[in-house]
Amino acid sequence: MTAAAVETKIPASAEWMRPGRVAVLLFAVLSLVAFLLPDGVLPAWTRQLPAEFRIGLDTWISAALKWLVEDATFGLFTFKDLTRGFAQLLNVPLDIATSILSTGLLDGRGSSAIQLAPPLPWIAVVGVVAALGYRFGGSKLALLAGGAFLYLAVFGQWASAMLTLSSIVVAAPLGIAVGLATGVAGYRVPLLRRIITPILDLMQTVPTFAYLIPILFLFGFGPVAAMIATMIYAAPPMVRVTMAALEGVPREIVEYGTMAGTTPRQMITKVMLPAARPQLLVGVNQVIMLSLNMVIIASMIGAGGLGFDVLTSLRRLDIGRGLEAGLAIVVLAIALDRLSQAYAAGARKRDAEGGLKPFLFGLAAFVAVTYLLALFVPPIATYPEALQISTAPFWTDAVKWINVNFFNVFDAVKTFILLNLLLPVKRFMMAQPWPLVAAMVGYAGWRLGGARLAALVVGLALFPVVTGQWDYTMMTVYLCGISVVVAALIGIPIGIYGGLSPRAWRVIEPAIDTLQTLPSFVYLIPAVMLFRVGDFTAMLAIVLYAVAPSVRYAAHGIRNVPTMLMEAGTSMGCTQKQSLRHIQVPVALPTILLGINQTVMLALSMLVITALVGTRDLGQQVYMALTKADTGKGLVAGLCVAAIAIIADRLIGAAAQKLAAQRSGAVDAT
Incomplete structure (x- = not known):
């Protein structure tokens, strides 16, 4: 050869x-002929379908949502009452997380609120994260995770970062729970899976801005609406991972569970989910990372935190503040990503070794001691402002210098x-x-996947035409x-x-x-x-x-x-x-x-x-x-x-x- x-x-x-x-x-x-032909040679309908042949889908959707919000009722309560009640229910864990990490225990709301108890001190949070890093991945991960949270304090991003983290620690578990339950249902009911799959495709491809609008209508403006948007954005990967993980459970394990006389529910909860745990933890990691990716967009409907800081900086073209807040999100994302990956990689080993109760007891004692000390020593409660560092002026000056000295080059490029x-x-x-574009994608679909794929892509290509x-x-x-x-x-x-x-x-x-x-x-x-x-x-x-x-x-x-x-x-x-x-x-x-x-x-x-x-x-x-x-x-x-x-x-x-x-x-x- x-x-x-x-x-x-x-x-x-x-x-x-x-x-x-x-x-x-x-x-x-x-295609070249269509490009070279003068305007008006091709019929007008080939460029834009006449209005009488279009479907008024946007009008129908707006009317349906308006009816839901204003007129739909279940007798004792309206649809709006239902969604607002659901929002109030979700607000309970969010308020708890925000009180612990960001605002402290408040009496009242807004500017008139009185703080009854302070939030966790910054030293306590850094210590807890470092301890988790040590347990999950050893000293290197402890330094990385603890150093990342210390960075947030040193660079003056602590308050915004804790507000963002408050939303993540609620939205991510809820997204994981919803995704896990939906994935299990899709695995057990094939018909449901066939229904879920295209919905997941839409959820992962429709721009997040598009479903912020109905969320605003249904749940109002504020952190809860932003958290719901985050859950919708982050849950689909968990659904897919759950279905794939359950399908990948070895047949011998399933047969062993059947021989042991397990019921269908026990088969899922006692046999298959534990066997699929490593793969499921990968989905958990994806939910956490997608939740962090959503923080800026969620800030547009009331999330606050680091996302709001980046958005405000963008509107003001304040590159220094924007990059600082953006890097803070990156640092937070890296810390949570490495912690979740390390947890997933060593979960079985830690379960075998045990020692969880002493670890949790020591962690609780550390938090309690630092919290009490913070009541009397302000630098323990809040990182001293005099020791904070800001790189915002450096980045702003750097961009100005580049613009002054290289504007002509950049403009020429x-x-x-x-x-x-x-x-x-x-x-x-x-x-x-x-018609030509639809024919081209249809031909490509036919050559690559047969008539079924061709019909799908042609139908999708015609959707923008008819709307x-x-x-x-x-x-x-x-x-x-x-x-x-x-x-x-x-x-x-x-x-x-x-x-x-x-x-x-x-x-x-x-x-x-x-x-x-x-x-x-x-x-x-x-x-x-x-x-x-x-x-x-x-x-x-x-x-x-x-x-x-x-x-x-x-x-x-x-x-x-x-x-x-x-x-x-x-x-x-x-x-x-x-x-x-x-x-x-x-x-x-x-x-x-x-x-x-x-x-x-x-x-x-x-x-x-x-x-x-x-x-x-x-x-x-x-x-x-x-x-x-x-x-x-x-x-x-x-x-x-x-x-x-x-x-x-x-x-x-x-x-x-x-x-x-x-x-x-x-x-x-x-």
Whole structure:
């Protein structure tokens, strides 16, 4: 076998397209013709469906929600009473957590409230977190977790961070409980699972701004509404993980439970859930991280805390304060992430070792002693303001210096990319008629997954047409598409390099971890300060936010190329470059495609955020609907974003499956 023979064993990335090259070429020609034709040549209905043929879904949704809030009744109480009562119920644990961590025990509300007892001292919270870190992961984790919370105190972010943490410690457990219960129900009832799956797809792809509006209508403005929005955003991964974990329980364990005479309920609670615990704890980690990602958006409906600080700084273009608050969220996220991961990794070992009661007793004694001391020694209760450090002036001055000295350079780069890349692509996309686009995605679906996938993607592509959102949808596809391409061109080479070099990966991994934990709003602050508002600024923020999956999946794919293929290539005389080009990259391509899929999802989720910097797409429609409390318009625009996301997910997923099947065949042949 020669090096060329090894190459033939690996499927080419475009193998599945070869039978349809004529169709692809035809679609390309038709798209170019549509772009070059003067305005008015194509019928007007191909660009925008006449109003009489559209469905008034936004009007129906707004009317239905208005009826629910104003007229719906159950006899003894109204629907509004029900939702407000539910909000009051959730407010009880939130008030308790806020009293313990942030405000202390208060008598009354607002400015007239009197503090009856102070919150936990900062030293107590830092000590508790460090102790948990030591128990879960040893001295290194104790230093990391304790140091992260100490950072919040030293840099003056303690009060806001504790308010944010109060919401997280309530929203995350509730999201975990709801997700676990729903996942168990979906596992036990296949019909329910088929119903749940598309709902989860919508929950994870509809922009969060879109369902903030109905939450405001139903639950009012305030921390409870923000907590409910956080739960809705964070629960879906727990549902999916629960169903997958229960399905993955070894058959022998299930048979053992059956032989022991367990009832269906005992089988779930006593056998399967304990067996699936490691996988379930991964879902717990995801809920915590998504809850933290939601803090800024939740601040728009009354959450407060660090998210509100970032949002306020963005509105004022105060880059220093915004970055400080954003980094505080990152620090808090890293601490909670490492603690939850360590707990998940060592849960069984700690259960076997025991010693929980002495640990909890010692922790309670430490908290009690520090709390009593804090009543008499103010520096123990609150970190001294005189010792606090602020980096806000440094960041603000740094941006000003960059603007003064490099404004012409940045402006030239922005203008060049805008005129030579963004605007031509934008004009091309906006010129495409909807019948042609629907035909193209339908053909792609048919080639990749058959008639069923084709029908799904065509139906989703027609949804923006019949709801009158086609122009905004194509604007979204343009900005998201070009951002994903740029992110992939940057991220995939970096990921490949990291996959080849463990030393380089040790540097790359913490960098992309930071990018994934930074709140999406934070990316807008430096982008706006350096490049002002517009499509280029939006693209830059989207690329920074969405590049991490391309890096991570590319590195993972390269590291997991079968050893037998590498050995076959080496024995046949392949150089390192030939091995990378003809073996590693083609074999890793299915994994790389999954990374691009995740990049698309993150880019779409960022589009609503970029509406704040002047974009004119579906994200702006969702944001404007939020400011005007137009529920129907916001949800319809959000569903259009979800349609784009699901089309991309299904097509890319089908392509990855085809390539993976071809790769398996090539490995078997080798």
